[in-house]
Amino acid sequence: MSIVEQLQRQHLKQLTPYASARRSMSGGNIWLNANESPYSNSYNVDDSKLNRYPEFQSKPLNQAYAEYAGIKASQVLSSRGSDEGIELLIRAFCEPGQDKVLICPPTYGMYAISAKTFAVGVTEVPLLNSGKVNNWQLDTESVIEASAECKVIFLCSPSNPLGNALNTNDIEQVLQHSPRSIVVVDEAYIEFSSGDSVVSWLERYPNLVVLRTLSKAFALAGIRCGFLLANDDIIELLQKVLAPYPLPDPTVQIAVQALQTSSLERLQQQVATLLAERERVQTALEQTPLTLVSQSDTNFLLYQCEDAAGLVKTLADNGLLIRNQSAQRGLENVVRITIGSAAENDELIQQLKDYFS
Secondary structure: OOHHHHHOOHHHOOOOOOOOHHHHOOOOOEEOOOOOOOOOOOOOOOOOOOOOOOOOOOHHHHHHHHHHHOOOHHHEEEEOHHHHHHHHHHHHHOOOOOOEEEEOOOOOOHHHHHHHHOOOEEEEOOOEOOOOOOOOEOOHHHHHHHHHHOOEEEEEOOOOOOOOOOOHHHHHHHHHHOOOOEEEEEOOOHHHOOOOOOHHHOOOOOOEEEEEEOOOOOOOHHHOOEEEEEOHHHHHHHHHHOOOOOOOHHHHHHHHHHOOHHHHHHHHHHHHHHHHHHHHHHHHHOOOOOEEOOOOOOOEEEEEOOOHHHHHHHHHHOOEEOEEOOOOOOOOOEEEEEOOOHHHHHHHHHHHHHHHO
């Protein structure tokens, strides 16, 4: 028996790590598997202070994001992507081996993985689905009932991997009737959504937390910058468990530039282009045997097919990567397709037509 097998924490023996798009697939020249933006925008980086540690929390960055989100700077915590925000909430509120979090599958996998990493239990209340497009919604009564035994509730809206937004009335019901739970609304894709953010509810609900990121619409997945938005007392608690230098100085510099007026105008233009491309791709794929699982409020589309693994492999062999989501509850033979540039989408459409011909 190796020293690792002898000494590792017992609960980690059965833990399967999160299979990110980069970790599970490699190669290819068209990447439509990670919900990244096809745009690569230019920024200026000052290297004169790279010999110094960065700030614990950058005041210019948090102020800039607060203005963007319409809240106070004291309600913003910047972190290494929203994944770190998920981890911080579990570490701050959940006792290992005692407490639980609640998730509503199919949903983002890191909620459960992060909880299990810290020996925190996971309660699942699956989304309700009648089989109609865009019907994946909260089982509100069951969520509220289960919340009595759960410290943190994770709600993903717009959803990854589904793409649809949760009914805001249902989210508010959960907030109102689960006052002893932290209710986390993950809005990683909010810039693509036609619905409203719940961030304006922070003043009304002391148990609300909103997760945001620059990885999607801001086209900055490579700098790993996210934000946790909450009331001051939650932010102060999370600062106790946050690493001393969470964001590198180049990340902060780029993020601040991305939140300036000219950059936000560019973001809006790029999002509008991606939404138009999403509609074009969806219309084109209506001519294939693929079945749309849910209407999208994001930068990706979710489809069911006869053989997801076969389709993903064939496209990958031709240099085009999409994501197999069949391991998710209720998503057998389902693939997720990120909306790319016009040229990338043209190639996707052609390859899918060839595959099904």
